[in-house]
Every structure is written in C-alpha cells, then in structure tokens.
Amino acid sequence: MTEPTLADAAPPPLVYDDKLVAGILKDVRTIAIVGASPNWVRPSNFAMKYLLGKGYSVIPVNPGHAGKEIWDQMTYAELGDVPGPIDMVDVFRASKDAGGIIDRAIELKDEKAIKVIWLQLGVRDDDAAARAEAAGLTVIMDRCPKIEYGRLFGELGWSGVNSGVISSKRPKR
C-alpha cells in the first residue's frame, strides 16, 4: 500500500485561470502549429481544422511537409520561415522536443511579434517555460486550444464535459 505508484512520478498538474485562457483565445488571431500533420486522424490535424473553423489564421509548421498545403494553408519548415507575425506558437511535439521549439520562439519573439507559447495535451517542459516567461511570453502547457475553446465558449458541454462554467447570462452567439 505504500509502494510508489505511477502517478507519484508525475509533476503536479498545471492550473490556469479560466480568464487567462479565455483572454488568450480572444486576443490571438494567428496561430503557428508546430508539428501539424497532414494525416486527418492525427490530433494536430483535428485542432488545426477546428481553429480554422473558428476564424483563426492557422499556419502549419512541419519540415517533412514544407511547401505543401494542409487544409489549404501553406506549410513551412520552421517558425523562422513563416511570413508575417505569429501571435501564438502551438506545439504538437513530444515534451523532449518542446524546449528547442520554445527557444526558437524566444529568438523570434520580436521579429514575429510572438506573444503566447502553447504546448499541447501531454506536452510539458517546465524549464523551457520558465525561459519563455522570463522573455515576456505567456506559456500554457498540457492543454489543447481546441478543447479549451470548446470548454470556455460552451461547445464542450455538448459532449458531456464539465466546463466548470456557472452562469445565468444568456450565451452570446
């Protein structure tokens, strides 16, 4: 009963205020998805299509698919190749690869006007996040913007998910 369990090894779960997350999703317009896959059953492809449908400008970044389109959007090999500003970098790569991408985003912060780095569900690098925050970037880890958008703006409850939202205000459409 006192043997360590698998759960003991994991760092404590991250907690973000709903207002912070909702503010990010309201403010950002251009999202670069690093690790966007052209394969339509992959989560990155799901998220990209969903975010396009919500009116975001989404730019896929994937060296293996550079020069080709995903959901009609041109794919670039790396963040530095993306033309124009990037409000948010959304990372669909394993935690071990996240640090390098975060450091690249810090380098490009001023050139690309990057404000937010978002690491997907299951992706977390606390040290790299601290470097990004020290550089003035907002960092969200271990979350999916598609799921958070759905949760905070009412759609996720349609799938029986607990949004945590309590309000007697009529939702705005």
Added chain:
Amino acid sequence: MTDDSKKPDGPHEFGFETRAIHAGARPDAETGARVTPIHQNTSYVFEDAEHAADLFNLQTFGFIYSRLTNPTVSVLEERLANLEGGRAAVCASSGHAAQFLTFFTLLEPGDCFIASKNLYGGSITQFGHSFKRLGWDCHFVDPTDPENFRQALKDHPEAKGVFLEALANPGGLIVDLEPVAEVAHEAGVPLIVDNTLATPYLLRPFEWGADIVVHSTTKFLSGHANSMGGAVIESGKFDWAASGKFPGMCTPDPAYHGLTFYETFGDFGFTMKARAVALRDFGPSMAPMNAFLTITGTETLGLRMDRHVQNAQKVAEFLESHPAVAWVSYAGLKSSPFHDLAKKYLPKGPGSVFTFGLKGGYEAGIKCVETVELFSHLANVGDTRSLIIHPASTTHRQLTEDQQIAAGAGPDVVRLSIGIETADDLIRDLEKALNA
C-alpha cells in the same frame, strides 16, 4: 498567490447546491428559455457538407443524432460530471446500460475484472452471467477487507478494473474506498464505483481515488421514480497509457477510422470512446424527456437527501428497538460495524436504503411486505415514496441461497428505501406490519 479569492470577482468555487441547479444549464442561447428545453428531436441540420464531415470525424463539437448526443441529455451529463467533481459524463438508458458502456470501453474479449460481491443483485447477474457471454469474466470478492482486492488482482493479473458499490445495495455495507483505490492503482487499473445509493451529495468517490463513477440515475438523482437512466462519469485523472493494459484507449481504434481516443481527447478520452463507440454501436441512449425530469430532480438533490437520511435514521432506530426485529443493517446506527466508515466517507448520512432481519424468517418477511399500507411493495429504491421489498423472493431470487446470503439478501431480510414523507407515518406503518 494574491488574495483574489476574497474579491467578489476573484476565482470562486461554487457550492454543491448552486451547482446542482446551475451546472451545465445556462439559459438557452437562441430563445433565452431559463429552464433547459426538452429537445424531443432525433437529428440536427448540418451547416454544410464540411461541417457534417467534421462532426462525423469528431473534429468539431456538435450534434448529429440523438443516439450519440442530445442537447437536453448533454445538460444532465455536464451537471453530473460537475456534481461528482469529474471531467466528463455520458448518460445511458439505465444504470445497467451505463455499466455495459463502461465495460465495453474498458475490456477486450478474454479480459476480466474484479468486483465486490456486495452489489445490487441485477449487477451480480449482469457481471456473472451475461458479461460471460461476451468473453468478460468477473471475479467477486468480499469487499470488507481491501486486502481481498489485492489478492484477487494478484491471482488475476490480466484484470482490467475493480468495481464496487461504496454504499452497497441492499446491505447497509460501506467499503473502505481509499485503500481499495490504492490497491487498484498499484495494479495499474481503474477503480469504478457505483455511487447510486449515496449520490454525489453524500459521497464523492473521486475524492477518495476512484477513477470512474457509474450511476443508475433512476434512483435518488432523478429522485421521483419517473425516469429510467444511467450515467458514466470519468475523473479525468487516470493515466490510460501508463500500464499498457488499455490498448483500446491508447492505440488507433478501427471502430473509429484509426482515432486514438486518449491521445486525441486526453482527460475525457474514456467518455468520448464510451459515447462514440459503445453508445453509437449498441444504442442505449437516454431519452430527452427522461433527461429533463432527471435534471429537474437533481436541482433538489441536497434537500431531498438530507430528509432521506433523517427519516432513515429515525426508522432504523425504531426498528432496532422492536422485538420482532433480529437486526438492522444501517450504517447510521452505532451498532453497525460500518458506523466509523460512514462517518469518514458519508458524514452527511449513509443514505436511506438499508435492510433489517425478521426473527420470523422468510414467512415473516413476506407477511411484512404484504401488510404495510404506506410503504410501496415494489422493486426500486431512491424514490420520494418509501419502498419495501423482500429481496429473497424478488430482486435476488435468481441467486442461490448462498449467493443471497453473501449479497446481504438472505431469506429473513427485508429491504427498505426510506422516502421523504413524515417519519412518524412511516414508523406507524411498519409498527402495524410488525405487530400483525
């Protein structure tokens, strides 16, 4: 942290009673209707072909067909997930259907699971007989010692889960949840708790380490015995990938075009799979009307449960003092071996379903249920009305006498589900029957 929690607009945790009324149920966006509308409707118009494709691929959230999702049922699902402190829920046509959705999502043919032997008789039959025909074995253990679960998991290393009723039906038995959850997690499998008799108002299994909660919403949640229903709720905290025991969650699912549910939906992946595969392919959906009535029921859950347990305590104390009664198994009584566990896990009261034994045995049990006038003689629990049944001749009659006794439903046993009528009227009715 700053002291934002004390500011009126700072972060705030709403209380149970508030959430029981509001969770999942904002006013209707189109009409402003304050009460959740009954969407007595089967199918939903797509915006265009692309939207239809996105919905079918689970790439966006929305409604396709009421076998999968319905806006009225969704409100109840979110509310139950919220009240249990869980991540997500999927409703079903009954508690039994909810159990089927749970195990179909968890198990492959040839898999097994461990269950408490103190369960609702219908669950014992479902697990012990009907599930066998699907290639799923269930090994039952005495739940009063958590070591029994450890031993069973050692004897059956291929087991994929542990199932129990924390407040068991019909025996007034309480399982020590915390150590059983530890035992399950050491084996890398989820603890599944049927929380029907306690409801989240009295007990929240996730706070003690459970990973999945199932309900028959037919009982206290709807509360008025007018709607069948069930629910599966996941905590969102179980790591389906860690043990390698759940390929159905963690590898591409051929039943859903190669989607990997845990990777795609993370902490509500189990619920999504239960809905998108098990509910889709077997179809035991909750009716919108039943969801509406259950939503209405949950709004008064706290008020009703307080009265249920007050009345149960009074009736149990009366029965314990009556000379025709051999024993009363209610954890609210000091004489109960589960009294201390009740104080730990169910501080607001150990429910209102319990059993008592008659010195006159089987015949006295039959006579009692036939003599009462205010108590309804029927096979249900968790009604506003007080209910009585003799399990050995009804709910548990398909079990052998040994199984009946093991399940706390021996020949002398009468089960009560105490309602929210005037307690003295209930005592008078029972006194008349016992003295007859």
